[in-house]
């Protein structure tokens with residue numbers, strides 16, 4: 001298996017070929033300093049077997065480079081002691097760790113930076129127009145990256161990754177559509193690469209660490225650049241130890257494609273093997289996906305699947321059937337405007353520093369309900385030592401997920417049911433299907449019945465809309481649909497703008513104000529239905545045990 005072979009990045013040996021992709025977690029402090037929750041979250045993925053962990057994008061100055069509210073910062077040397085704690089924790093787990101550095105450019109937060117956003121050209125960024133950068137700004141950016149690289153080196157990071165993808169500042173310079181400058185930094189291919197090259201030189205000279213770059217292989221927009229352009233950029237830049245290909249500018253499917261898009265969608269568009277060590281990311285969900293990527297390039301980079309299962313890397317190599325799967329719902333993990341990282345299928349993500357010890361359970365335990373709620377209760381009971389029997393009235397496990405209409409969402413979401421079935425069978429949980437049970441049991445029947453949005457055909461939707469593909473877009477194929485403005489509130493302004501444009505293109509309109517009583521409405525956290533079901537299963541088990549042991553609930 002290729003995944004378990006050591007790989008090389010510059011002078012470094014990486015213990016295997018599986019890399020944790022950079023993912024903003026909002027787990028750092030408001031100041032940009034790391035803390036226990038953040039360290040525990042990353043260290044869990046290192047303990048889970050990743051050969052290399054790449055931190056989330058980390059801002060480089062205290063002016064206008066920050067993209068998210070509780071983003072990690074590398075702009076202050078007094079952050080070094082706590083950052084060393086982070087690198088120490090990951091090294092102890094046997095992984096290497098690289099620091100990803102970013103200037104968010106035109107996508108920088110308007111409320112989270114002392115200064116207003118700036119970009120190569122004053123174009124439309126989600127309804128905002130960042131100012132055009134001056135020559136002094138360009139020098140300042142190079143200097144900020146240099147200083148942040150020093151913080152990285154002092155903090156014992158093994159390498160640095162410069163973020164030049166996803167329409168952040170350096171990508172903006174590389175992108176013919178976003179860079180309309182007529183000075184030495186725009187106009188020709190060489191000129192568009194100039195700022196990135198200056199940053200790479202400054203960073204390498206300062207830190208002397210292995211150095212990589214994250215690039216969007218292609219942009220999805222009609223005026224976006226094609227994959228061959230992404231490869232050419234990687235090969236033309238000097239001083240790189242690797243390239244890390246992601247994809248996208250503002251609009252879907254970008255890199256975090258949802259269930260409506262095929263797996264490995266970025267690999268499929270890689271035109272050829274680049275002439276430098278290469279990582280590719282993008283909907284790598286299981287061991288087969290890992291191997292397929294590694295047939296073509298040197299490293300596989302995995303994002304959301306490591307949020308769903310922190311032990312992804314180890315399981316790919318030793319227990320591929322036991323992976324808790326990412327279902328590409330783009331819900332809990334992408335609710336980052338105000339939230340910390342979470343995962344719909346794994347309630348422990350983002351809470352690694354808090355996980356309390358499990359209370360042992362002895363003897364038999366019955367669970368009624370074979371939906372996600374009951375399956376999770378069964379798993380927790382079994383892990384705690386109980387001998388579990390699960391009763392389900394229907395002839396198959398899966399509960400309301402079985403009622404989803406046929407299609408990509410159904411098949412992706414049912415992978416979660418298959419996971420539970422596999423691990424529960426291994427743990428010798430016995431299933432009694434087509435059986436009603438009225439005895440003493442943990443009640444995991446549904447709290448409310450699933451009403452398919454598509455079946456109800458409401459004309460108005462008031463429910464958090466996440467990335468790329470929501471049922472509202474499906475509904476709009478056949479009828480008029482209105483979405484409340486509030487539905488976009490969890491998205492950052494650029495994503496909200498891109499989603500709105502996509503929706504309007506499909507004939508959907510938006511309205512401000514309160515939803516009508518007929519609107520399809522989940523509201524707030526309610527849209528994470530699967531996460532709520534998993535948590536409800538854990539709660540139901542806990543309450544049952546308290547009742548059984550005579551403890552107050």
Ligand SMILES: Cc1cc2nc3c(=O)[nH]c(=O)nc-3n(C[C@H](O)[C@H](O)[C@H](O)COP(=O)(O)O)c2cc1C
Pocket residue numbers: 021022023024025055056057100163165166214246255256257281282283284301302303304305333334341
């Ligand atoms: C919650 C979340 C946060 C992300 N933050 C970053 C980031 O800080 N830097 C970055 O380069 N990409 C970021 N990405 C993109 C991922 O690195 C990755 O390219 C993308 O999720 C596709 O990989 P996957 O299909 O394995 O999730 C983020 C993705 C997610 C889901």
Ligand code: SF4
Pocket residue numbers: 304305307308325326327328329330331332333334342343344345346
């Ligand atoms: S929230 Fe959904 S898309 Fe995100 S990591 Fe979890 S399962 Fe995957």
